[in-house]
Amino acid sequence: MSNLTEIRWHGRGGQGAKTAALLLADVAFQTGKYVQGFPEYGPERMGAPITAYNRISDVQIRVHSNIYDPQYVVVVDESLLEAVDVTSGLKKEGAILVNTSRPKEEIIPHLKGYEGKVYTIDAHKVSMATMGRYFPNTPLLAAIVKVTRIMDEETFLREMRASFSHKFASKPEVIDGNMAALEMALKEVR
Amino acid sequence: MAKRDRLSGNEAIAIALRQINPDVFPAFPITPSTEIPQYFASFVANGQVDTEFIPVESEHSSMSAAIGASAAGARSLTATSSCGLAFMWEELYIAASNRLPLALALVNRALSGPININCDHSDSMGARDAGWIQIYAENNQEAYDNMVQAYRISEHKDVRLPIMICQDGFITSHAVENMELLEDADVKKFVGEYEPEDYLLNPECPMAVGPYSITDYYMEAKRNQAEGMRHVERVVLEVAKEFAEVSGREYGLFEAYRMEDAEYAVVMIGSAAGTTKDAIDRLRDRGEKVGLLKIRLYRPFPAEAIADILKDVKAVAVMDRAEGYTNHGGPLGADVMAALYRARSQALAINYIYGLGGRDVRVEDMEGVFATLKQIAEDGDAGETYRYLGIRE
Amino acid sequence: MAADITKLGVKAPWKDLTEGMVIAGAGTSRDFNTGEWSTDKPVFIEEKCKQCLLCTPVCPDSCIPVEGGKRGEFDYDHCKGCGICVKSCPFGAITMEGVE
Numbered sequence: 105m106s107n108l109t110e111i112r113w114h115g116r117g118g119q120g121a122k123t124a125a126l127l128l129a130d131v132a133f134q135t136g137k138y139v140q141g142f143p144e145y146g147p148e149r150m151g152a153p154i155t156a157y158n159r160i161s162d163v164q165i166r167v168h169s170n171i172y173d174p175q176y177v178v179v180v181d182e183s184l185l186e187a188v189d190v191t192s193g194l195k196k197e198g199a200i201l202v203n204t205s206r207p208k209e210e211i212i213p214h215l216k217g218y219e220g221k222v223y224t225i226d227a228h229k230v231s232m233a234t235m236g237r238y239f240p241n242t243p244l245l246a247a248i249v250k251v252t253r254i255m256d257e258e259t260f261l262r263e264m265r266a267s268f269s270h271k272f273a274s275k276p277e278v279i280d281g282n283m284a285a286l287e288m289a290l291k292e293v294r
Numbered sequence: 295m296a297k298r299d300r301l302s303g304n305e306a307i308a309i310a311l312r313q314i315n316p317d318v319f320p321a322f323p324i325t326p327s328t329e330i331p332q333y334f335a336s337f338v339a340n341g342q343v344d345t346e347f348i349p350v351e352s353e354h355s356s357m358s359a360a361i362g363a364s365a366a367g368a369r370s371l372t373a374t375s376s377c378g379l380a381f382m383w384e385e386l387y388i389a390a391s392n393r394l395p396l397a398l399a400l401v402n403r404a405l406s407g408p409i410n411i412n413c414d415h416s417d418s419m420g421a422r423d424a425g426w427i428q429i430y431a432e433n434n435q436e437a438y439d440n441m442v443q444a445y446r447i448s449e450h451k452d453v454r455l456p457i458m459i460c461q462d463g464f465i466t467s468h469a470v471e472n473m474e475l476l477e478d479a480d481v482k483k484f485v486g487e488y489e490p491e492d493y494l495l496n497p498e499c500p501m502a503v504g505p506y507s508i509t510d511y512y513m514e515a516k517r518n519q520a521e522g523m524r525h526v527e528r529v530v531l532e533v534a535k536e537f538a539e540v541s542g543r544e545y546g547l548f549e550a551y552r553m554e555d556a557e558y559a560v561v562m563i564g565s566a567a568g569t570t571k572d573a574i575d576r577l578r579d580r581g582e583k584v585g586l587l588k589i590r591l592y593r594p595f596p597a598e599a600i601a602d603i604l605k606d607v608k609a610v611a612v613m614d615r616a617e618g619y620t621n622h623g624g625p626l627g628a629d630v631m632a633a634l635y636r637a638r639s640q641a642l643a644i645n646y647i648y649g650l651g652g653r654d655v656r657v658e659d660m661e662g663v664f665a666t667l668k669q670i671a672e673d674g675d676a677g678e679t680y681r682y683l684g685i686r687e
Numbered sequence: 688m689a690a691d692i693t694k695l696g697v698k699a700p701w702k703d704l705t706e707g708m709v710i711a712g713a714g715t716s717r718d719f720n721t722g723e724w725s726t727d728k729p730v731f732i733e734e735k736c737k738q739c740l741l742c743t744p745v746c747p748d749s750c751i752p753v754e755g756g757k758r759g760e761f762d763y764d765h766c767k768g769c770g771i772c773v774k775s776c777p778f779g780a781i782t783m784e785g786v787e
Contacts, residue, residue, distance in 0.1 A: 126470055129300060129470045130300065130470070133300040133472065138472050139300055139470065139471070139472060140469055140470065140471055141469065141470040142464070142465070142468060142469035142470065143464070143468060144464075145411065145412075145464065164472070165471070165472075166433075166568035166569070166571050166572055167568055167569045167572045167657060168433075168462075168465050168466070168469075168565040168566060168568045168569050168655075169569050169654050169655055169656045169657065170654050170656075172656070391707065391708075392707045392708075392709070393706050393707030393709070394707070454706060454707070492690075492709060492711040499711050499712055499713070500711075500712070500713045501690075501709055501710060501711040501712065502709065502710040502711075503707070503709055504708075505708055505709075505710060507708055510697040511697075511699075511704065511708070513701075514699065514700065514701035514704050515701075515704055515708050517701040518701045518702070518704045518706070518708075519707070521701075521702075522706075
């Protein structure tokens with residue numbers, strides 16, 4: 105399977121990890137890739153840890169199992185660093201992206217000796233600055249695109265504008281805020 | 295022109311139904327099939343279909359209403375999962391014995407207990423003897439394509455039986471994957487208008503549906519019903535051929551993947567077949583002669599054609615995503631082994647129970663199954679034929 | 688199209704049964720000889736009958752024909768022998784073995 109990228113998302117029910125995975129699948133699809141985006145549900149309740157997955161490939165994806173050895177992991181809620189083994193199987197030539205306001209140095213000790221690259225983004229700061237409310241999905245989506253380089257930033261922003269225009273057709277006033285969040289997040293990834 | 299899209303399995307079924315524009319859709323929600331009526335209700339609200347959408351109070355009622363609508367002369371369907379299907383039990387037999395060609399979009403989910411919302415096939419396997427046609431999908435594309443073909447099979451004058459279009463809960467129903475959709479007009483033309491010969495709302499010819507049948511008639515009635523099933527294989531292939539002309543995608547009673555010279559084979563149903571294909575490609579790269587027979591049509595069971603593909607392999611593993619509690623395996627295992635016996639096959643056959651309640655199946659798991667097949671062929675002994683895959687001992 | 692039920696009967700092979708046992712078409716019960724089911728038959732004693740017609744509407748199988756305001760002989764092809772008519776007659780004009 106050529107150029108297969110596998111991403112695992114760790115979030116808590118209600119934070120939109122599943123939605124973020126579906127958005128990433130969407131935007132990768134728009135650039136001509138084969139995609140999978142799917143959730144793994146435990147108990148359906150707000151706050152329970154949930155996992156979501158993405159596969160992005162140049163060829164058709166047939167496998168239907170969960171992802172155990174991802175290239176990339178996204179941690180939507182940093183409290184999960186203690187609760188869940190987020191680096192399990194994570195490839196060292198890959199990377200982990202953590203949503204946190206803390207500096208990277210404070211996060212690394214919680215990663216059980218993970219040797220690959222560590223990135224952080226303060227999705228709360230970006231979200232509040234651009235949209236005035238806390239929607240971690242949008243900044244995290246931009247951040248993971250930047251980290252994985254599955255597409256260039258220009259293409260990403262163009263496709264997302266088209267997608268938002270469609271999605272928010274009935275409330276166009278939120279499009280600019282979302283676009284600003286994406287642009288700011290691309291710069292804020294540490 | 296086909297349209298590329300990325301959709302979840304539930305969205306794909308809902309879009310197929312929008313394109314089909316059925317007459318009546320009674321529904322009651324249950325995870326993981328809820329999204330099908332949910333998306334469809336928005337099509338109704340937007341005026342994209344002129345279907346009579348009936349929110350009912352239970353699955354017993356949704357199937358009853360679909361049956362009533364079908365008897366009245368409407369093209370009807372419903373959608374459900376798991377306990378919802380179990381609650382339709384009585385009605386499933388009514389639909390089939392009254393020869394009503396309605397459809398059921400089933401999203402496979404485990405039956406309780408313990409209570410569980412994830413995929414296995416225990417719901418539809420329990421309904422396998424109800425007289426419904428059952429067709430299963432590996433991925434979202436197949437779920438969509440099967441739904442588009444459903445009414446052409448069920449309404450065929452030689453068949454006239456209800457049809458269950460099954461896909462795996464969450465694994466495909468909630469997973470976004472690449473797909474190709476047909477144009478609305480192509481689906482409309484392919485599916486055509488439903489023109490029943492006899493129907494309750496025909497004032498020219500009133501009729502009685504579901505009459506009592508005493509012992510003198512009951513067996514003959516069931517044999518008469520079985521005759522409809524006997525035509526299903528032929529009709530499925532005819533419809534698939536026409537569908538290929540419209541879509542470019544080919545379907546059969548099953549898919550034989552790299553079976554030409556296979557010495558070791560796996561037989562399975564549903565989404566894990568894709569995972570198995572990846573395992574097969576890996577093993578083939580290492581020179582192993584392995585293949586897959588993925589069941590599409592499970593009821594009726596195309597036993598002769600299946601045995602014909604499998605009879606010369608050294609060893610075969612039949613994978614059941616449902617328990618049978620027979621103490622010797624699951625329903626697919628029983629069907630495949632009986633087919634091999636009738637074909638006087640010498641293949642060593644084992645039966646795995648796997649993937650219950652959403653238990654994940656990995657490429658490595660399936661490589662392990664093939665390694666086991668190779669071992670039992672070397673030993674010349676299948677050993678224990680009733681096994682569990684990936685169980686904690 | 689109305690179902691052809693002329694072949695129906697306890698000796699009918701499975702192929703002669705209708706699809707789904709559906710009976711299409713109105714009034715097909717006329718073709719079905721339910722009179723075969725009866726073990727007892729009512730007897731009409733015309734000389735005792737006052738033509739009050741109380742018996743006619745109570746017959747569940749419409750087996751008491753009325754013509755010109757007068758009832759006629761029983762339709763034994765469809766009478767199941769239930770005996771309700773015997774009970775309804777105030778004049779003893781209908782009798783049946785085993786039914787008072």
